[in-house]
């Protein structure tokens with residue numbers, strides 16, 4: 111069996127499961143945010159439910175329009191707060207503790223290897239980086255899980271991606287996943303579990319692994335996963351609130367497809383509007399003048415990402431008339447960046463540094479684009495209107511490319527800025 | 530049950546931001562969401578469509594976010610059903626959970642044009658293009674999903690199981 115099948119079987123109380131089979135599993139964590147949880151809570155009440163199945167395992171994070179953007183979003187956040195109070199939820203994160211949910215849960219040890227996690231947010235697949243099965247669902251599924259502690263799934267076929275070779279300078283997890291999506295398309299892994307393996311993955315740090323699994327959904331994947339190893343153990347030790355279970359795929363596990371990539375041939379990638387699969391190597395971008403840069407989100411708002419951006423921005427200035435927004439994904443990352451002096455670098459360069467929020471990533475607030483404006487963002491989606499006006503444009507890239515672009519006022523390679 | 534309406538045709542990879550832009554997600558009121566249904570794919574859709582009309586799209590309809598606001602907006606706008614060769618996974622799941630009929634058909638897209646009159650038999654999955662006298666077949670709905678629909682959606686299904 112694959113790692114995904116093993117985790118699902120264990121949570122279905124079965125010895126084995128087969129792709130295509132519909133199973134009922136118990137979930138270790140059920141997650142909602144200020145956009146999706148209000149609907150789930152409404153459904154929860156409509157069903158006449160009184161208590162959540164486990165106050166430790168229902169996690170609510172107001173992060174999308176928080177700190178409250180306007181009256182309507184304040185009302186939504188209030189729904190979460192009151193529900194958290196009423197149910198005495200152990201893990202509700204108020205502004206000031208809050209971070210972007212998919213950076214926050216692994217960091218706080220709320221998700222551990224071997225878990226099954228559902229979240230009413232499509233990027234819930236991020237936790238595959240820890241060796242957990244995690245996937246995004248709708249609010250009704252969340253409501254059902256809040257009541258029963260269970261969810262139904264069709265066991266996905268798995269697709270294996272083997273990364274060999276040594277990635278070049280300035281190539282990180284974001285480039286590997288953008289390259290993959292560029293190769294297979296936005297529905298290239300539809301309904302499937304994407305398993306990332308190979309020597310290049312073994313050498314990746316946890317932040318990059320989370321980045322890769324985060325964007326499995328951009329290839330249509332049900333989940334992304336990386337088998338846990340010493341890197342995983344090192345990350346989880348001292349954080350995990352529950353006992354992790356370390357699963358790996360059997361040598362004879364069956365895959366719907368196996369793709370091999372040579373990392374030595376992968377250059378920093380830029381996804382052009384309006385699909386994440388619309389990728390080009392940085393060398394083939396041409397002259398694209400920009401108005402804004404966003405460094406943050408559940409894809410690339412972790413400390414490793416901020417360090418990479420700072421390395422490029424150090425001693426440089428953001429180009430005139432360009433806004434560069436840096437949004438650490440959690441309070442802990444914020445504090446760490448402050449400690450390491452990264453804020454000094456960002457402020458000297460002329461960046462705006464924000465409290466954690468999803469903010470501009472979904473065109474929510476804190477950096478919306480006007481008609482015709484262009485942004486380079488370390489986020490995960492560049493759909494029409496994603497960051498603001500339907501005629502604005504988003505280009506996706508890694509943090510170093512985003513930082514170099516901020517300095518030169520056009521999409522640029524870090525090699526042009528750092529010698 | 531037969532659904533009959535005029536077709537609105539869209540391309541491939543229609544994402545949830547096009548179906549209901551995130552700038553309107555500070556509410557979950559179906560009537561409010563319906564006002565902006567498909568706005569970033571076709572701004573005129575909402576003002577020109579009539580209740581009972583049908584959305585036909587190319588592959589991977591509903592990709593992107595998990596927001597249930599997308600099927601809610603489509604349903605509340607009065608769209609009878611969505612037909613596409615494939616749906617993004619979370620959208621597919623959400624549509625069943627909420628009771629928005631969707632049909633997967635690989636050949637309907639090529640054989641139906643914008644403005645055509647179409648009739649879908651939800652029971653048999655037969656899609657008839659009345660304007661061009663052509664017929665297509667949708668993928669059968671898996672038994673478990675049929676059960677969900679029969680029970681009246683996921684929440685009702687759970688209530689029925691009494692767990």
Ligand code: SF4
Pocket residue numbers: 174210211212231233407408409467468471472489490
């Ligand atoms: S940072 Fe962006 S992609 Fe991630 S959860 Fe927030 S809105 Fe979604």
